[in-house]
Amino acid sequence: MVGWPRIVLAGAAVGIVGGLIGLGGAEFRLPLLIGMFGFAALDAVILNKATSLIVVATALPFRAGTVPLDQVLAEWPIILNLLAGSLLGAWIGAGLAVRMKSRTLYRVLAGLLVLIAAVLTLSHSMTLAPAALVAGPAQIVAGLVAGFGIGIVASLMGVAGGELLIPTLVLLFGIDLKLAGSLSLAISLPTMLVGFARYSRDDSFAVLARNRGFVLFMALGSVIGVAVGGQLLGIVPEVVLLPVLVAILLVSAVKVWRHV
Numbered sequence: 001m002v003g004w005p006r007i008v009l010a011g012a013a014v015g016i017v018g019g020l021i022g023l024g025g026a027e028f029r030l031p032l033l034i035g036m037f038g039f040a041a042l043d044a045v046i047l048n049k050a051t052s053l054i055v056v057a058t059a060l061p062f063r064a065g066t067v068p069l070d071q072v073l074a075e076w077p078i079i080l081n082l083l084a085g086s087l088l089g090a091w092i093g094a095g096l097a098v099r100m101k102s103r104t105l106y107r108v109l110a111g112l113l114v115l116i117a118a119v120l121t122l123s124h125s126m127t128l129a130p131a132a133l134v135a136g137p138a139q140i141v142a143g144l145v146a147g148f149g150i151g152i153v154a155s156l157m158g159v160a161g162g163e164l165l166i167p168t169l170v171l172l173f174g175i176d177l178k179l180a181g182s183l184s185l186a187i188s189l190p191t192m193l194v195g196f197a198r199y200s201r202d203d204s205f206a207v208l209a210r211n212r213g214f215v216l217f218m219a220l221g222s223v224i225g226v227a228v229g230g231q232l233l234g235i236v237p238e239v240v241l242l243p244v245l246v247a248i249l250l251v252s253a254v255k256v257w258r259h260v
Contacts, residue, residue: 004217010036011051011221012228017248019229020241024059025222026052026159027116028245030109031252034259037214041105041259043207045097046199047215048158050208053192054219055226056160060185062227067182078173079186081143082150082165086191089151094198097156110257112157116164117249121242123167142172147187155195160188 010032018025026048033044072079097105146168154161165184169175175183199205208215 004213007037007214007217008221008224011218012225013221015055015222015225015227016229016232017225017245018222019226020232020236020245023162024052024055024160024226025229026055027113027157027163028248028252029218029222030157030159031113031256034109035252035255039207041102041109041256042097042100042204045105045109045156045158046205046207047211047218049155049192049196049199050158050215051219051222052158052160053189053196054215055222056185056188056192058219058223059226060189063182063185067179071179072182072186075175075179075183078143078169078175079183081140082147082168082187083190085144085147085149086151086154086161086187087194089148089153090155090191090195091151091198093152093155094195096152098199098202098204106256106259108156110253112153113249113253113256115153116157117246117253119163119167120249121246123163139172146172151191151195154188154191155198158195160185160192162188 011029014025014029014032016025017028029051030044030048033039033047034041039047100108150161150164150168153159153164162181162184165187166177166180169180169183170177
């Protein structure tokens with residue numbers, strides 16, 4: 001069993017990185033679970049999912065101090081629109097993960113890390129000015145498709161999906177960036193619960209029972225790290241931070257791809 005201080009510190013490091021860019025950091029936690037702690041791909045995804053679930057559930061009440069709950073609930077049509085796609089995507093994504101051969105899953109995870117790096121680069125290097133579709137059938141269909149894709153990615157990686165949800169909310173629905181962060185949490189939580197429920201039907205879910213302490217310490221470190229990273233937000237210049245984080249994701253992708 002890995003010592004708890006190491007687990008908490010690793011979780012905190014991930015949380016700080018996530019907090020610096022306004023996310024939970026689960027996409028950075030996944031490579032650590034595989035590389036540093038030696039978990040197999042599917043086990044790492046399930047443990048990442050469990051940790052992300054705790055972090056997001058903890059973040060929701062804290063976020064209410066910045067964005068009142070009534071503002072979030074006022075956007076219920078958008079939440080339901082994206083959830084209609086993401087819940088189905090989460091169930092299918094988890095089903096795909098448990099059926100994939102280990103080697104294939106490593107390759108898929110590596111590809112998704114590259115995708116997250118690309119989204120991170122694009123969303124932080126361009127001005128996310130509202131460019132929403134006119135409300136109507138086209139916007140609803142686009143929301144369903146986007147939600148479905150995000151649900152699949154979130155389940156396959158064990159992440160909350162904020163790195164994909166926030167740009168979608170801003171660009172597709174014209175939501176303010178600060179409000180988009182809270183809406184993404186409201187959408188992520190039920191999406192993760194559905195993915196979690198699908199994973200629980202597979203024998204591989206037993207990894208969670210064997211590593212309950214690990215998940216709790218990792219989640220504790222992550223919550224602390226996110227809080228610290230949030231306070232440091234804006235202190236580290238984005239022109240320095242962004243290339244470093246993208247490089248971390250790309251190097252992680254290569255290592256995961258080569259993992260045997």
